[in-house]
Amino acid sequence: MLIKLSGGTVYDPANGINGEARDIFIRDGRIVKPGDNERVDQEYPLKGYVVMAGAIDPHTHIGGGKVTIGRMMLTEDHIGQEVARGELTRAGCGHAVPSTLTAGYRYAEMGYTACFEPAMLPANARQAHMEMGDTPMVDKGAFVMLGSDDFLLRAMTQKKGSEFINDYIGWTMHAAQALAVKVVNPGGISAFKFNQRKLDLDEKHVHYELTPRDILITLARGLREIGVTHPLHVHGCNLGVPGNDETTLATIRAMEGLPVHLTHVQFHSYGTEGDMKFSSGAPRVAELVNKNKNVSMDVGQIMFGQTCTASGDSMRQYGNTKSAYPKKWVVMDIECDAGCGVVPMKYKDKSFVNALQWAIGLELFMMVDDPWRLFLTTDHPNGGPFTTYPHLIRLLMDRGFRNDMLQKIHPGAQAATILGSLKREYSLYEIAIMTRAGPAKSLGLKDRGHLGVGASADITVYDDVADREAMFQKPGLVFKNGELIVKNGVIVKVVQGATHVARPEYDRAIEKPLREYFDRYHTVRMDNLRVGDHEIIQSDKGSIIQQPTRARVRAA
């Protein structure tokens, strides 16, 4: 069956197409170039409509234990947000920490076709995949967390060498069915278990005598050597602490040109100027990001209203518990592996700090030049739920609207931000880079995020209306693998979506010390930690897409 999307205005940055009227043909779930006389079976006339690849969220907490703790803890947030079972769709609930099923539907209704869970602990990987398995409509994948796990820290202290550590990174990615690797407060989650309350970039972990810098370099280099496309995904030290703009600058310099992705940089761009000892570090951070082409980032924009923060960073989340709203929170030490902290938060536009956080995020969007290295996120649900993305897009594309909003926030924060003077307005082409082409390229999704021949036919069609919030809220058509799944913002077909993984080469000899370690210290056997393909394919009724990795580079 040949489907033709005719005459839409296409934004496909990966192929350099910037708002040109084009025909797109779909067959068997892929974008194709048909033969001259081939009969079109179905045609969608799209003249005047905006056509982009399906959107990709490269950092959204959609699955895993801490998200379910948030769901369980914030039942009051679900009240009034309950969703009834429909003809095609299951029941659930929405808002800050939506149920798995509802999250999948909402993403698709907004034109998203892939979402990536950025903080999967090896110890919790199986549950993270189960929850993603219950998130329909979109493709998914996860970044496995390393950097406070005792196996790695012991290996580093014992100077086991990069080949050993690289084998361990590779093994963990396979075992956890991961697409990439994330480090959260490098070494800090472990240090907190030894009662350290902060760990700066060059501060030593009391037990292992390693610094976050050592851990960052080890992991970033390791990923480059084993050929994983997505660079080390870094949630740095000192999240949320005024003065952490210095830490962020130092972290960028510490990477010595190694590829790195800095996540939710808004939470890491705080200065200490002014009466409140809280100021924007966004201009300095943006300037250094602009100069260092090895760095990509996502913003973690905060949006006003009730939400729930959920992070692997037990140390810093414990520090943030004093701001919890409502006043309840969960922090955990986990399995000699990692930790987590779940702290509900209500960001208020009349609070100086929250209002300035909002402005800092937008300053970053305005001042980081290259949209190929900057991805649109709220770090769902940490900065706000992903359902606020259309509003955020309007803030980026419409200066008048942005300045109107700026007028509403705490006057002290208005005075403390240069946002009002920043004239940038994002184009649709740039939005398409930030929400499609950029994330796909960074994550190494070879046939996603673009509309070239051979790409998976994940396509979103929008009404080209001046109110960009309304436009991105409710796309006219969404195709997933060539099937129409959403029409006028309503789900017309439920699909499961695949799980993307990367499987770098590693030497199985690593299993000998690993098995010994698990038998000696853990309560789970090494073989039972692994998440099997059959679990995703049979038990979760999903499928696995293995993305390519580069050949491994070994030490001479």
Next chain:
Amino acid sequence: MTTTTTGSPPPATARPSGLSTGGASGVHENVACPFCGILCDDLEIGRTASGLKIRKNGCDRAVAGFERPVVASSPQVAGREVSLAEAVTEAARLVRAARLPLFGGLGTDVEGMRAVMSAAEHAGGVVDHAFSEGQYRNFEVLQTAGWFMSTLTETRNRADLIVIVGSDIHKLHPRFFERIVATPEPMFLMAGKKRTVVFIGAGLDTSAATGGHIGEVISLPCPTAAVGEVVSALRARLKGVPLAAKEIAGIAIANIDDLADRCRKADYGVMVWAPPSLAFPAADLTVRIVSDLVKDLNLTTRFAGLSLGGNEGAVSAGAVSTWQSGFPLRVSYASGKPDYDPVRFAADRLIARRETDLVLWVASFTPDLMPPESDIPTVLLGVPGMTLAVQPAVYIPVGTPGADHAGRLIRCDNVVSLPLTNLGRSTLPSVATVLAAIEHAL
């Protein structure tokens, strides 16, 4: 539907040949045991002519669960043997006709629970687990104040002080002390440091708190229902509040002060409780006071809670219900939307008040998970050998995850989940299969 690539050198599923498949020797290694909430996964299980035989690392519960002979059993409608298809059709008819069907028991694995949620939604029913009352002692605290928690491996390797609060853990989890407390080689207890174990509560079995790195074992024997009072006094003393009483629930203040001192000096203390053991009124307040004590202690040192329990798949039921509906059980789908009310939709209450007119009871782990006695028509998806006081309208024998078929369960700490092996004990269908068939026929 999409390109499915598996394999690559070596596939993530690869298991050393001959281990979990049972191989030529017929012995399965690294088997996870689904018969209590701590899910030990180091069992070795072989076969005999009559069934399974645990070769290594079995406890009483594991022996009872794995070695239980599977009696020949057929689906029944009103006591009459029928085919599986007929039983499914009749079950679907009853569910369809019911005004408010209750999906109760819920002793099943993640896949079974997914099927329960789907069917309950479809049928406009209520979901609740048989052990919710215990779990709600925790949920109430999580939902009102939150807490600071640890997990089994973290506690095993790090704790220098373990305080057991009013819970007879050895009965619920026979290998907890062996695997978590009396470990020979904790990763972070070095330089001759010993682990102190404190029991608060009378009549607790302390016999397994011995060996390994255990140093002192201290008992503070108060009545179980008064453990909250003792912990409360401990919390007050830690804050420096003077207490007029000489003793609290039979425990001398001097002993409480001694424990306060140990808490203060601990590098990593863990307060352990098993919600099912705290079977007295308003036990959630005891969990609350323990959690608040842990929060206080974290201002200066490191402390965490560790909640056990979670037998009969209770943790998995709570988790799946939460991620799919937003609510931890006691959810009704009568309106089509998830309607959450932990009082109104408690299974016991719905049965006692006859607000449900059909009980679909799931018990796939042990024959002990019986529905509350009533004459409300019952569809029983149970292990062979269950005898109800009132004959169920429909009975469908089901297999046990981890013995008769594969599956997955979430552990008591709500972090780790384990794969359950198909040991080929019988060919009985899984709860997920049977419920999917019933839902299909709705």
